[in-house]
Amino acid sequence: MPELGKYAVAVYGSYISTLVLMAALVVFVVWRNAKARRTLEQIEGVKKHG
Amino acid sequence: MSLWQYANPVKFLNLSGKVLPALSVLTVICLVTGLYWGYFVTPDDYKQGSTVKIIYIHVPSALIAINAWFMMLVAALIWLIRRHHVSALAAKAASHVGVVMTLIALITGAFWGQPMWGTWWAWDPRLTSFLILFLFYLGYIALWSAIEDPDTAADLTSVLCIVGSVFAVLSRYAVNFWNQGLHQGATLSLDKEENISDVFYFPLLFCIAGFVLLFLVLTLVGTRAEIRNRRARALVARERG
Numbered sequence: 278m279p280e281l282g283k284y285a286v287a288v289y290g291s292y293i294s295t296l297v298l299m300a301a302l303v304v305f306v307v308w309r310n311a312k313a314r315r316t317l318e319q320i321e322g323v324k325k326h327g
Numbered sequence: 328m329s330l331w332q333y334a335n336p337v338k339f340l341n342l343s344g345k346v347l348p349a350l351s352v353l354t355v356i357c358l359v360t361g362l363y364w365g366y367f368v369t370p371d372d373y374k375q376g377s378t379v380k381i382i383y384i385h386v387p388s389a390l391i392a393i394n395a396w397f398m399m400l401v402a403a404l405i406w407l408i409r410r411h412h413v414s415a416l417a418a419k420a421a422s423h424v425g426v427v428m429t430l431i432a433l434i435t436g437a438f439w440g441q442p443m444w445g446t447w448w449a450w451d452p453r454l455t456s457f458l459i460l461f462l463f464y465l466g467y468i469a470l471w472s473a474i475e476d477p478d479t480a481a482d483l484t485s486v487l488c489i490v491g492s493v494f495a496v497l498s499r500y501a502v503n504f505w506n507q508g509l510h511q512g513a514t515l516s517l518d519k520e521e522n523i524s525d526v527f528y529f530p531l532l533f534c535i536a537g538f539v540l541l542f543l544v545l546t547l548v549g550t551r552a553e554i555r556n557r558r559a560r561a562l563v564a565r566e567r568g
Contacts, residue, residue, distance in 0.1 A: 287441060
């Protein structure tokens with residue numbers, strides 16, 4: 278691990294907040310797409326099979 | 328073959344479904360390589376010490392924050408001129424990525440500014456225009472949610488996008504326009520004398536490539552979700568009508 282010295286809070290703070298926000302963004306986008314696909318399949322299924 | 332054929336939602340879904348796996352793998356490779364190289368391998372800067380490691384997330388996120396808005400502007404203009412739904416939906420999908428990238432740039436900038444400038448925040452031209460850009464992103468997303476009719480929402484958000492472009496330009500060139508404030512000029516330059524040292528430059532290029540690819544992947548996935556949502560709403564409306 279690199280020695281960050283007196284700037285550890287700044288560097289760790291930046292990286293941790295970035296990773297948390299990016300992970301939340303990826304989860305949100307993927308979850309939204311999966312939800313949209315399920316909803317559309319459901320509606321198209323009802324339409325096809327009455 | 329025309330580019331406009333991809334304005335057809337079915338063709339867009341087919342093509343994006345084919346390219347997404349490869350793009351996702353490339354994104355992970357670039358991000359992991361760039362961040363590992365930048366964080367673990369590069370030395371400390373003689374002036375800024377270990378805070379220079381923040382450059383690998385701050386610069387790429389700021390670059391995406393500004394350029395995502397320009398991509399939204401192009402998509403908004405295509406919607407207003409040619410009325411292609413996919414372009415309006417792509418702009419909406421890009422806004423979700425853009426707002427998070429703007430927030431990352433603001434937070435990492437504050438963490439970097441505190442030890443270097445002695446303050447978390449200053450009403451500096453670039454910082455202020457970036458904060459306004461962030462508020463425009465929030466307003467843009469809120470406007471999409473507030474209007475039920477998708478075409479009206481696309482029209483009004485496109486107008487907001489055109490207005491907000493002023494702040495996207497200001498965020499990029501504020502330092503040059505006013506030549507004052509704490510924030511320095513562009514980090515990257517074609518002039519070898521002005522550009523950052525190669526030891527920081529090459530891992531930064533990987534990080535930028537990784538962030539650009541991440542933006543592309545998430546915007547494509549988000550656009551696919553928007554297309555499906557629109558189709559689902561249309562089918563439900565047709566059933567009811």
